[in-house]
Amino acid sequence: xxxxxxxxTTLRGVSLKSQRNLLRYFDTPEDIFxxxxxxxxxxxxxxxxxxxxxxxxxxxxxxxxLEDCRKEGIHILTWQDAVYPERLKNIDAPxxxxxxxxxxxxxDTLPVITVVGxxxxxxxxxxxxxxxxxQLGNCGAAVVSGAAKGIDSLALExxxxxxxxxxxxxxxxxxxxxxxxxxxxYQDIARYGxxxxxxxxxxxxxxxxxxxRNRIMSxxxxxxxxxxxxxxxxxxxxxxxxxxxxxxxYAVPGNIGLAASEGSNDLLREGAQLATSGWDILQNYVHQxxxxxxxxxxxxxxxxxxxxxxxxxxxxxxxxxPKPAKTSEKPAKSAETxxxxxxxxxxxxxxxxxxxxxxxxNVITELTPDQKLIVDVLAKGQRHxxxxxxxxxxxxxxxxxxxxxxxxxxxxxxxxxxxFDSNLR
Numbered sequence: 001x002x003x004x005x006x007x008x009t010t011l012r013g014v015s016l017k018s019q020r021n022l023l024r025y026f027d028t029p030e031d032i033f034x035x036x037x038x039x040x041x042x043x044x045x046x047x048x049x050x051x052x053x054x055x056x057x058x059x060x061x062x063x064x065x066l067e068d069c070r071k072e073g074i075h076i077l078t079w080q081d082a083v084y085p086e087r088l089k090n091i092d093a094p095x096x097x098x099x100x101x102x103x104x105x106x107x108d109t110l111p112v113i114t115v116v117g118x119x120x121x122x123x124x125x126x127x128x129x130x131x132x133x134x135q136l137g138n139c140g141a142a143v144v145s146g147a148a149k150g151i152d153s154l155a156l157e158x159x160x161x162x163x164x165x166x167x168x169x170x171x172x173x174x175x176x177x178x179x180x181x182x183x184x185x186y187q188d189i190a191r192y193g194x195x196x197x198x199x200x201x202x203x204x205x206x207x208x209x210x211x212x213r214n215r216i217m218s219x220x221x222x223x224x225x226x227x228x229x230x231x232x233x234x235x236x237x238x239x240x241x242x243x244x245x246x247x248x249x250y251a252v253p254g255n256i257g258l259a260a261s262e263g264s265n266d267l268l269r270e271g272a273q274l275a276t277s278g279w280d281i282l283q284n285y286v287h288q289x290x291x292x293x294x295x296x297x298x299x300x301x302x303x304x305x306x307x308x309x310x311x312x313x314x315x316x317x318x319x320x321x322p323k324p325a326k327t328s329e330k331p332a333k334s335a336e337t338x339x340x341x342x343x344x345x346x347x348x349x350x351x352x353x354x355x356x357x358x359x360x361x362n363v364i365t366e367l368t369p370d371q372k373l374i375v376d377v378l379a380k381g382q383r384h385x386x387x388x389x390x391x392x393x394x395x396x397x398x399x400x401x402x403x404x405x406x407x408x409x410x411x412x413x414x415x416x417x418x419x420f421d422s423n424l425r
Contacts, residue, residue: 004029005078006062009097010200013053016093018046022054023079023096033057068201072175074099087112091219091245095198101174102194105142105165107220111289113281114144114217114242116235117151117227118260125228125260127304128252129154132227134404135278137164140293144169144220146213147189149179151227151235154304156189162298163400166193169217171209173197178205184417191386192396214238215245222285223248225275229263236263239272248284250275370394370402371411378412378422385418 008019008029025043026032032054040051069076077084077098085107088094105112113136117129133155136143143159145152147168159166168189170178174197177183189195198216199209214237218224224242226249229235239249251272254261268274275281279295286293367375373392377383383391389399403420406412413421 001028001030002076002078003059003062003066004033005097006065006076006200007059008032009198010061010065011053011056014050016096018043018050019096020093021045028080065200065202068175069099072101072201074101074174074201075104077104085220087221088216088219091215093215094219095216098196098198099174099200100194100196102190102192104194105167107142107167110142110165111140111282111285111293112142112144112221114221114224114238115152115155115227116145116214116217116224116229116238117155117264118229118233118235119148119150119152120260121150121154121228122255122258122260123304124255125151125252126154129227130158130304132225132252132275132278133158134162135298136282137162137166137278138296138298139278139282140289141278141282142166142193144217146170146210146217147182147185147195149182153182153185155227156185160188160192161400161404163192163396163398167220168193168195169213169220170195170197170205171199171213172205173199173201173203175201176204188418210234211237215241218242218247219245221247222288223250223281225250225252225281226264226267226272227252228254228258228260229267230260231263231266233263236267239267248273250281252276368402370398371406374399374402374406375411375422375424378420379424382415382419382421385420388420 008014008022021044022032023029026035026039035054037051037055040046040054066076068074077100079089079094079096083104084098087108115129115133115136117125121129129151133143135158137159142165143155144167145155147153147156147170152168156166156168166189168186172178174195177186186195196216197203198213203209211234214234218238218241221242224238224247226235226239242249249267249272251264251267252275253268254264256265273280282293283295370392373394374388377388377391385399385403388403389396392399394402403412403414407414407420411422411424413423415421
C-alpha cells in the first residue's frame with residue numbers, strides 16, 4: 001500500500017489540493033492508481049494535465065524511494081495512519097506523507113512550541129534562542145524548529161541540553177544534511193527526537209521547499225515563537241501560517257537598531273504576545289498539561305560555543321548606524337576597554353569567572369551524584385556525550401541536564417561535535 005502513497009505524492013503536476021480531492025473520492029491511493037479515466041473525470045477540480053499525470057502507472061520511482069528509505073533508516077507515515085498527528089491533520093493542506101528519522105514524538109499529547117528566527121542572527125538573537133530553547137525544554141515543553149543555521153539550530157541546541165524532546169522539520173530529503181555543518185545536530189535530534197520532512201530522500205534543499213515546509217512547523221505546535229526576524233524573513237511566513245491555523249504567536253523584543261529585529265518587533269506591534277522567558281509562553285498551557293509543565297529557573301548562564309558565535313553564522317548588520325570617522329591616531333586602550341575586548345558581552349549572558357583549571361577538592365562537595373559520576377568519567381579525558389551516557393549508565397536526559405549545569409558553573413567545557421572536557425584538576 002505504501003508504494004501507492006509515494007506514487008501519488010511524487011507525481012509531477014498533481015497539486016496537494018487535488019491529491020486531497022482524489023482521496024475523498026477514491027479512499028485509497030491504490031484505488032486512484034487503478035482508476036479509469038472516466039472515474040477521474042468525476043473528481044472535483046481535477047485539471048486535464050493532472051488527469052494525464054495520473055495516467056502514469058509506473059511505480060519504479062516509488063519503489064526506488066522505498067529502497068532508499070530502507071537503506072537510510074527512514075520511516076514513512078501517511079495521512080491515514082493512526083499515529084499521524086491530529087494537530088497536523090486539521091490544518092489546511094496537510095502533507096499526505098511524512099518521512100521521519102528517530103522516534104516520532106507524540107505531538108498531540110505534548111505542549112509543543114515551534115521556535116523560529118533569522119539565519120543571519122545577532123549575538124543577542126543567538127544567545128536568546130539557546131536560552132529560550134533550554135527554558136522551554138526545562139519547563140516541560142517539546143521544541144520544534146527547522147534546524148537552519150542561526151536561531152533555529154540554537155533553539156534546538158538549548159532544548160537538547162535540557163533533555164527535552166525535539167523535532168526538526170526539513171525542506172529537503174532526510175538523507176541530505178543542510179547546512180553541511182549541522183551533521184552533529186542532525187545526529188543528536190535523530191537520537192533524542194526526530195527529523196521530519198514531506199520530501200522523499202534525494203530531494204535537494206530548494207528555496208521553494210522552505211515556505212511550504214513552514215506550515216508543518218506551525219501545524220505541529222500550540223504556538224510559534226519568533227526570536228529574531230527581519231521584515232522579509234521566512235520566519236514571518238511561519239507566523240502567518242500559525243495565525244491561519246489558530247495557533248498562538250509570540251515574539252522576543254529586539255534591538256531597534258538591527259535589521260534582523262524589525263520583523264519580530266513588527267509582530268509585537270501587530271499583537272503578538274511578548275516573550276522574554278520560556279515560562280512567559282508555557283504558563284498559557286498549564287491548564288492543558290498540568291502534569292507536564294512546571295516553572296523552573298535556569299538557562300540564564302548559558303554560553304555560545306565557538307561554532308555558535310555570530311562570526312561563524314554571519315552576524316546581522318545594524319540599520320542606519322553611521323561608521324565612525326577614521327583617524328590617523330589610535331587611542332591607547334584603557335584597562336576597562338581591554339577587559340571588555342577580552343570578554344565580549346554579546347557572547348555570554350553571565351560573565352562568570354574564567355579559569356583554565358579549577359581545584360576539584362574545592363568543589364567536590366557541591367556536586368550532585370550525577371555530576372560526580374560525569375566528572376569522574378571526564379577525569380580520564382575528553383569524551384563524546386554518548387560515551388558519557390554509556391560510561392555513567394545514567395539516562396540521557398539526566399546526563400544532559402548535569403552537563404548543562406557543569407558547563408554553567410565552568411567545571412566542564414563543550415567542544416564542537418558534542419565532546420566535553422573537564423576543567424577540574
